[in-house]
Amino acid sequence: MAITVQIPTALRRHTAGVGSIACAATNLGELFTALDEKFPELKPHLRDESGQVRRFLNIYVNEEDIRFLGGPGYSFQDGDEVLLVPSIAGGAQ
Amino acid sequence: MPNHDGHPQNNQCHYELRCRECGRRWGNQPRSICEDCFSPLEITYDYDWIRYVLGEDSVQPAKFIRERISRRPANMWRYAELLPLPEGFEPRLPVGFTPLFQAPRLAKRFVGKGNDGETAAQNLYIKNDAVCLPTLSFKDRVVAVALAQAKAFGFDTVACSSTGNLANAVAAHAARLGLKAWIFIPSDLEPAKILGTQVFGANVVRIAGNYDQVNRLCSQIAEERRWGFVNVNLRPYYAEGSKTVGFEIAEQLGWRLPDNVVCPMAGGSLITKIKKAFDELVKLDLVEDKPVKFFGAQATGCSPISTAVKTGSAEIDPQKPATIARSLAIGNPADGHYAIRTIKHSGGWSEDVSDPEVIDSIRFLAETEGVFTETAGGVTVGCAGKLYRQDRILPEETTVLCITGNGLKTTDVLAGVYETERPITPKLVEFEKYLHEQVGSAEIPGVLPATVGAGA
Numbered sequence: 001m002a003i004t005v006q007i008p009t010a011l012r013r014h015t016a017g018v019g020s021i022a023c024a025a026t027n028l029g030e031l032f033t034a035l036d037e038k039f040p041e042l043k044p045h046l047r048d049e050s051g052q053v054r055r056f057l058n059i060y061v062n063e064e065d066i067r068f069l070g071g072p073g074y075s076f077q078d079g080d081e082v083l084l085v086p087s088i089a090g091g092a093q
Numbered sequence: 094m095p096n097h098d099g100h101p102q103n104n105q106c107h108y109e110l111r112c113r114e115c116g117r118r119w120g121n122q123p124r125s126i127c128e129d130c131f132s133p134l135e136i137t138y139d140y141d142w143i144r145y146v147l148g149e150d151s152v153q154p155a156k157f158i159r160e161r162i163s164r165r166p167a168n169m170w171r172y173a174e175l176l177p178l179p180e181g182f183e184p185r186l187p188v189g190f191t192p193l194f195q196a197p198r199l200a201k202r203f204v205g206k207g208n209d210g211e212t213a214a215q216n217l218y219i220k221n222d223a224v225c226l227p228t229l230s231f232k233d234r235v236v237a238v239a240l241a242q243a244k245a246f247g248f249d250t251v252a253c254s255s256t257g258n259l260a261n262a263v264a265a266h267a268a269r270l271g272l273k274a275w276i277f278i279p280s281d282l283e284p285a286k287i288l289g290t291q292v293f294g295a296n297v298v299r300i301a302g303n304y305d306q307v308n309r310l311c312s313q314i315a316e317e318r319r320w321g322f323v324n325v326n327l328r329p330y331y332a333e334g335s336k337t338v339g340f341e342i343a344e345q346l347g348w349r350l351p352d353n354v355v356c357p358m359a360g361g362s363l364i365t366k367i368k369k370a371f372d373e374l375v376k377l378d379l380v381e382d383k384p385v386k387f388f389g390a391q392a393t394g395c396s397p398i399s400t401a402v403k404t405g406s407a408e409i410d411p412q413k414p415a416t417i418a419r420s421l422a423i424g425n426p427a428d429g430h431y432a433i434r435t436i437k438h439s440g441g442w443s444e445d446v447s448d449p450e451v452i453d454s455i456r457f458l459a460e461t462e463g464v465f466t467e468t469a470g471g472v473t474v475g476c477a478g479k480l481y482r483q484d485r486i487l488p489e490e491t492t493v494l495c496i497t498g499n500g501l502k503t504t505d506v507l508a509g510v511y512e513t514e515r516p517i518t519p520k521l522v523e524f525e526k527y528l529h530e531q532v533g534s535a536e537i538p539g540v541l542p543a544t545v546g547a548g549a
Binding site: 008009010011013044045046054055056057058060063065067068083085086087088 | 125126128130131132133302305306308309312313316324325328408410411413425427430
């Protein structure tokens with residue numbers, strides 16, 4: 001089984017410019033492990049100190065927000081395309 | 094000086110981008126994300142510079158600044174020093190400074206627990222951005238600032254994802270500035286909002302999906318094309334335009350802050366920016382500091398922020414929107430986390446109302462105060478009524494309802510509410526007959542006394 005992961009431009013300086021990889025992860029945890037191994041510098045940008053997905057990172061599977069698919073419990077299907085997309089917030093001081 | 098992306102960068106300004114989580118400064122450039130920690134960027138200002146420039150070393154700087162601002166033209170540019178505008182910027186549109194007025198007839202219908210038992214609201218105000226120029230929503234404010242920067246950054250094409258009002262505003266302002274516009278919208282948007290975008294010559298792309306899907310697509314497109322997306326790479330500048338709602342409320346109340354603000358929430362940015370505006374006025378000593386409670390309003394069919402406030406969560410659990418209030422139909426609000434925090438820290442609350450309540454509230458506001466608002470305004474009015482009934486807002490408190498859009502854009506939701514009257518022939522006798530049919534003899538208004546005209 002293989003899935004594709006698209007990495008946003010904002011994070012590509014931590015992947016030596018790589019914008020897409022294929023991997024055999026079957027769930028979100030395995031996906032992060034695979035990314036950690038391939039791009040160690042990426043890890044702190046995707047998850048916080050407690051291992052939670054960062055607040056401003058949205059994860060989509062075939063255009064659907066993974067939270068609607070069961071979140072970390074979702075089992076990837078062969079051919080799934082995973083998008084990492086930054087959440088664009090303005091915030092306030 | 095160009096930065097590593099080739100974008101012009103100006104570090105001599107009195108404002109710049111700063112990561113709101115790690116604090117790294119990014120100068121001024123079309124960017125909304127900190128590459129170090131992936132968090133949002135925010136505009137930060139040199140308030141000493143603002144105080145110096147506006148105050149001109151006056152003995153009483155606060156009084157001097159208030160009077161100076163009050164003498165300026167009645168539009169949002171009177172607060173230029175508190176906005177991230179490029180050097181030499183000359184506004185070409187008189188945006189903002191919309192009416193703030195008391196709403197006594199609406200207030201009578203809002204009953205809550207006052208100091209002397211159950212009583213009607215007394216100090217209720219409407220901030221009416223349904224008449225904000227040029228496209229009749231508060232989005233004209235944010236777009237005015239975003240496109241000022243788009244020009245300065247050298248973009249010839251601007252774009253946005255939109256639930257309608259932003260589409261109208263980007264298209265109109267782009268036309269005025271001679272910029273090309275690409276507008277991405279959910280395909281089920283109200284016809285008036287689509288037409289009100291196309292008429293300005295913008296390229297309208299209808300996406301078979303909801304706003305959150307459109308927004309995600311735009312984030313991807315923004316990585317591929319050198320376009321100025323007002324709510325993606327220009328978002329920090331864009332969002333600052335919302336502060337002018339707060340500046341105006343304070344100035345129009347006589348340079349004082351209200352007790353409560355009730356604000357519709359879609360992405361959740363406006364409510365945080367009104368708070369920021371009030372904080373800045375306090376920082377500059379232009380208003381007296383006081384606690385202001387912020388209340389959020391959403392439609393029940395899309396209420397991720399309201400739900401989080403009610404359940405005590407600090408985070409958003411995204412929803413699939415299902416409401417007629419399409420301008421608020423954002424199930425994964427970008428600023429949701431900050432909106433929740435603004436509401437909770439202020440001691441406020443968030444409510445939501447059903448679609449039938451939205452329609453009732455649109456009619457209610459129109460029939461009591463002569464203001465025809467779109468669905469988002471119906472949401473705000475409906476939620477405000479609930480907040481009074483819950484005693485979260487007290488009748489004697491000064492409360493401002495933010496009406497952010499015009500009802501002429503969402504007339505489709507009122508289809509079927511009013512009957513199309515049968516025509517009558519142009520004869521007085523026909524009219525008298527019709528009048529009796531409609532209201533009954535006892536209720537016919539304006540009957541002339543029998544003596545009128547006698548002996549003349």
